[in-house]
Amino acid sequence: MTSLDRLITLFSKLPGIGKKSATRIAYFILKSDAAVAKGLADAMIDLKQTIRPCRVCGNYSEQDICGVCSDRRRDQSVICVVEQPQDVAVLEASHEYNGLYHVLNGVLAPLDGVGPEQLNIAKLVSRVRNGEVAEIILATNPTVEGDTTALYIHTLFKESQVRVSRLALGLPVGGDLEYADKLTLARSLRGRTNF
């Protein structure tokens, strides 16, 4: 196996990259200045060395405690629970939310051996118990696993005073009724709001 084939194989293991894209990238790197390969290589090694989970919320951070958790201007009374660190980035990009986050690092999947102990749930419970939290927004994905995980977390806080909410389901903005699937349409009807 040549070094070219090896790089193509490794690249095609990355998400969203097939054999063809991997080949294109490998040839691009071959053609480019050595600094391109060096820069990418260094950035990858660097990433793994500098980034670790935030001790409070589990989001990726270059510090021990991430920028959101350490920012006292953020609303300390709301925690938005997400599946993955990248969901935090997506929500932050919307500029719609000013509370805190909690990253579960996955969803409940009993068949794959993922129970509550495998997820970052115990820390969420202790954060809510010891903090000034008034609301938990469950922002897991609207999938079977995401819904199950949300339901499970909901039961944990049933007895507490904390409000537990869920992201609204409905038509995507700019979407088209004609192309909406039945389930989404049903949820957007059920969750209709006053005009």
Added chain:
Amino acid sequence: MTSLDRLITLFSKLPGIGKKSATRIAYFILKSDAAVAKGLADAMIDLKQTIRPCRVCGNYSEQDICGVCSDRRRDQSVICVVEQPQDVAVLEASHEYNGLYHVLNGVLAPLDGVGPEQLNIAKLVSRVRNGEVAEIILATNPTVEGDTTALYIHTLFKESQVRVSRLALGLPVGGDLEYADKLTLARSLRGRTNF
């Protein structure tokens, strides 16, 4: 700029990778074992160090002379002229060709300052003059630049005994007349063969 942002920026400069894919890949690397980042980083550095242009044809090779050029079982009387090293890989994958190659490393583009001197053309002329070459297959892309380059090379060998041919143009196999563009259709009509 965090190390995460830096890696995303670098990844999104690769061909076919946008901001979203780059983000997905960066998070994938973060989540994966450190060996994944290390493996990719090493493979990239390795690639740039081990691969260089073949001294004869200009194709990428780990040796001084590439596997095709040094293989005496290949037909030494035909040279297939391509734009890029990756075109060699594509033609090899078709298992239809058993001759030699010559990589131009680009196409004529006077507006971008690419003349015959900037391409690997002089070496092609000397290969043909000194070798046992009977045919040159021009396999540049069927684009304006590719056609121009092919035409230019054709003129270089007009006076010689060497046959100069061009890849056939026409409908792609499995294609649909309905979706064929006018130019392709015109070329496939003009180049029609007897049944």
